[in-house]
Amino acid sequence: MAAYNSVQDVIQKFDTQGYICGADIATPIYLMEQLRKPLLVEGPPGVGKTEIAKALSGSLDRRMIRLQCYEGLDESKALYEWEYTKQLLYTQMLKDRIGDLLGNASTLSESVEALNREDSAFFSQHFLLPRPLLEAILSPEPVVLLIDEVDRSDDEFESFLLEVLSDFQVSIPELGTLKAVQYPLVVLTSNANRNLSEALRRRCLYLYIDYPPVDQEIRIVLRKIPDINEDLAQQIVRFVQKIRALNVRKPPSISETIDWALALVVLNAQNLSRDVLSTTLNVLMKDKEDIDRIMREGVR
Amino acid sequence: MIERVVEFVRTLRRSGVRVSIAEAMDAADALRYTPITERRIFKTALQTALVKEHQDLPAFDAAFECFFLVQLSDEDGEKGPDSEENEGAPETQPNLSNELDDGEQEGEGAQEDGDQEEKMPGEGEGEPSDEEEMEDEDGYDVEEMLARIQVGDQTSEAMTETGKQPQHRGTEDIDLYQELPPGQVENLYEAVEELAANLVTKRSLRYRKARSGQVDIKQTIQRSFRTGNVPFHIIRKRRKVNKHELVVLCDISGSVWEVARFFIKLVQEMQTQFSRSRSFLFVDRINEVTDSFDGRPFDEIIEQLKDDHALNFFGLSDFGRAFYQFYNEYLMSLSRTSVLVILGDARANWFDPQEWTLDEMKRRVHQVIWLNPEPKQYWDTDDSVMSKYGPHCDHVLECRNLEQLMHVGELILQS
Numbered sequence: 001m002a003a004y005n006s007v008q009d010v011i012q013k014f015d016t017q018g019y020i021c022g023a024d025i026a027t028p029i030y031l032m033e034q035l036r037k038p039l040l041v042e043g044p045p046g047v048g049k050t051e052i053a054k055a056l057s058g059s060l061d062r063r064m065i066r067l068q069c070y071e072g073l074d075e076s077k078a079l080y081e082w083e084y085t086k087q088l089l090y091t092q093m094l095k096d097r098i099g100d101l102l103g104n105a106s107t108l109s110e111s112v113e114a115l116n117r118e119d120s121a122f123f124s125q126h127f128l129l130p131r132p133l134l135e136a137i138l139s140p141e142p143v144v145l146l147i148d149e150v151d152r153s154d155d156e157f158e159s160f161l162l163e164v165l166s167d168f169q170v171s172i173p174e175l176g177t178l179k180a181v182q183y184p185l186v187v188l189t190s191n192a193n194r195n196l197s198e199a200l201r202r203r204c205l206y207l208y209i210d211y212p213p214v215d216q217e218i219r220i221v222l223r224k225i226p227d228i229n230e231d232l233a234q235q236i237v238r239f240v241q242k243i244r245a246l247n248v249r250k251p252p253s254i255s256e257t258i259d260w261a262l263a264l265v266v267l268n269a270q271n272l273s274r275d276v277l278s279t280t281l282n283v284l285m286k287d288k289e290d291i292d293r294i295m296r297e298g299v300r
Numbered sequence: 301m302i303e304r305v306v307e308f309v310r311t312l313r314r315s316g317v318r319v320s321i322a323e324a325m326d327a328a329d330a331l332r333y334t335p336i337t338e339r340r341i342f343k344t345a346l347q348t349a350l351v352k353e354h355q356d357l358p359a360f361d362a363a364f365e366c367f368f369l370v371q372l373s374d375e376d377g378e379k380g381p382d383s384e385e386n387e388g389a390p391e392t393q394p395n396l397s398n399e400l401d402d403g404e405q406e407g408e409g410a411q412e413d414g415d416q417e418e419k420m421p422g423e424g425e426g427e428p429s430d431e432e433e434m435e436d437e438d439g440y441d442v443e444e445m446l447a448r449i450q451v452g453d454q455t456s457e458a459m460t461e462t463g464k465q466p467q468h469r470g471t472e473d474i475d476l477y478q479e480l481p482p483g484q485v486e487n488l489y490e491a492v493e494e495l496a497a498n499l500v501t502k503r504s505l506r507y508r509k510a511r512s513g514q515v516d517i518k519q520t521i522q523r524s525f526r527t528g529n530v531p532f533h534i535i536r537k538r539r540k541v542n543k544h545e546l547v548v549l550c551d552i553s554g555s556v557w558e559v560a561r562f563f564i565k566l567v568q569e570m571q572t573q574f575s576r577s578r579s580f581l582f583v584d585r586i587n588e589v590t591d592s593f594d595g596r597p598f599d600e601i602i603e604q605l606k607d608d609h610a611l612n613f614f615g616l617s618d619f620g621r622a623f624y625q626f627y628n629e630y631l632m633s634l635s636r637t638s639v640l641v642i643l644g645d646a647r648a649n650w651f652d653p654q655e656w657t658l659d660e661m662k663r664r665v666h667q668v669i670w671l672n673p674e675p676k677q678y679w680d681t682d683d684s685v686m687s688k689y690g691p692h693c694d695h696v697l698e699c700r701n702l703e704q705l706m707h708v709g710e711l712i713l714q715s
Contacts, residue, residue, distance in 0.1 A: 206351060
């Protein structure tokens with residue numbers, strides 16, 4: 001069952017979700033669905049890497065499960081945990097039953113054997129507290145799994161991900177290997193804080209997103225803020241693109257462009273005069289030195 | 301068609317992009333789902349499956365142009381209305397799809413481009429062996445299309461010559477304290493990357509071990525309330541493994557530069573292991589370069605740093621002055637968690653070494669490590685004042701090859 005018929009279809013369906021993209025982004029997305037491969041998305045902050053997963057889940061009407069990575073993230077937080085409390089409660093409630101169970105055992109070894117037979121009662125999926133990864137794998141309907149900012153996790157966690165990503169399965173010592181019921185669509189994002197391992201890259205399809213070209217960004221702004229004047233949108237986007245070309249400390253992201261455009265609409269600004277800039281530039285730029293520099297030197 | 305992909309993968313490998321067999325299979329697989337008539341999608345599909353690092357994209361682009369397009373390079377001058385139109389306005393697609401629709405046009409187009417090897421659509425049916433092999437697959441348009449696409453055997457050979465051959469064996473004992481041939485530098489960067497990855501992994505192991513300390517009675521009892529006073533969870537005390545702040549002072553004058561850049565590379569690669577790291581370069585003045593490392597390719601940044609006017613790269617190194625300036629401006633930013641690493645040959649050019657400044661710094665920081673890229677026997681000869689600075693350091697090490705660099709890395713991580 002293919003969710004998208006063609007690359008064009010992806011572009012259209014993403015468009016309905018308010019995500020405007022060209023074939024360069026749509027092709028990998030189409031392929032990840034066809035080839036059942038995870039997609040690794042890299043690019044500067046704020047170009048809409050995470051949004052891809054959201055648009056995927058929106059356009060396919062699938063639930064999105066998100067795993068935010070951070071330093072020190074480990075299996076018990078990402079995969080599963082045993083619910084000790086519940087296990088203990090069960091043990092206590094079943095105390096009486098144990099008498100019945102062991103009633104006809106005459107020797108110690110016989111009772112141990114009888115207990116052994118019931119062993120699985122305590123390590124069954126009942127007591128498993130699924131975390132995002134396991135949730136995605138066990139989900140009966142297909143989901144979109146977003147593993148956000150993989151580069152922030154530790155190397156060990158990255159290696160651990162390999163099994164999940166290549167076979168969509170996880171091994172739990174007490175239960176054996178659990179295989180995905182439905183193939184989840186996996187999107188990994190990375191800001192290139194550190195180099196991801198070759199092994200991880202090999203298992204994924206790769207997409208590098210850069211800042212969009214002028215016309216595409218204008219379309220994005222127009223889409224997100226329908227009441228904006230088209231001239232103003234053009235001015236805004238061209239201004240932002242020039243700033244990005246300027247080697248500033250923190251280049252403005254797409255979401256910041258939109259915020260800024262929104263601010264200008266709210267303030268009823270007609271064009272980018274110096275006054276307007278000096279009062280609203282802090283919506284776009286988040287670094288004091290950058291702002292000073294642009295106010296001083298202008299953008300040309 | 302699989303053969304085409306394999307050949308293309310080989311071309312890519314020759315130009316230095318690492319491609320595994322699994323990735324080549326993905327690429328072939330991907331082409332089954334993409335309409336090959338649209339060049340952009342075809343290219344993106346290959347790229348998605350084969351290129352996994354942003355830095356490799358230019359190499360891929362070049363290989364793709366060479367491999368799948370009419371050989372433009374043969375006639376440099378009239379290098380193609382085709383290619384330019386394509387890049388400018390992708391929607392128009394004047395190349396492949398149009399050519400297919402209209403055989404006449406293709407013939408003309410090919411002649412205009414002066415390409416002799418282009419297969420004419422009419423003739424194509426009979427003779428080329430490629431096409432016969434392909435037809436017995438599943439009769440996909442792709443096969444036919446690919447057969448028509450010019451495959452430049454010579455191009456792949458041409459690429460071999462220009463392409464770099466990645467290999468870094470036996471890099472460990474190469475003397476870094478000398479001019480290195482340009483190709484070598486890249487190999488060494490790669491080796492440093494690997495080395496840093498190893499160091500970091502070891503360090504992570506250390507973090508994990510840090511968990512298995514003594515039993516923390518208080519927390520274990522607290523936790524046991526949840527489980528009906530049964531201490532189900534035994535909580536161990538975490539041995540504290542603090543992350544240090546790393547402050548690097550690098551003399552980059554003259555030949556020290558060769559070693560300095562590898563050291564800076566190492567520091568950059570180990571970045572995550574410190575709470576914070578700051579880098580300063582100096583010749584006779586201090587210049588902070590911490591913010592210069594912003595994700596651009598490392599060699600680009602490093603070359604740019606060298607040319608920074610604030611540095612006076614070709615000046616005489618003056619340790620005393622640089623240290624005094626650091627003492628004045630940055631002393632307050634040092635703390636007990638800082639590890640100060642100084643790289644320099646301690647050749648002060650007969651200037652006043654002002655070693656007291658180093659002593660002041662040492663009082664404030666956790667550790668001072670001095671790395672000297674000169675062979676030990678030359679220390680304290682001529683204008684070298686290593687013995688003046690030495691007593692104010694916790695470690696003084698010779699650092700002139702990768703093996704020593706690795707020890708340094710270990711030492712810094714363990715500090």
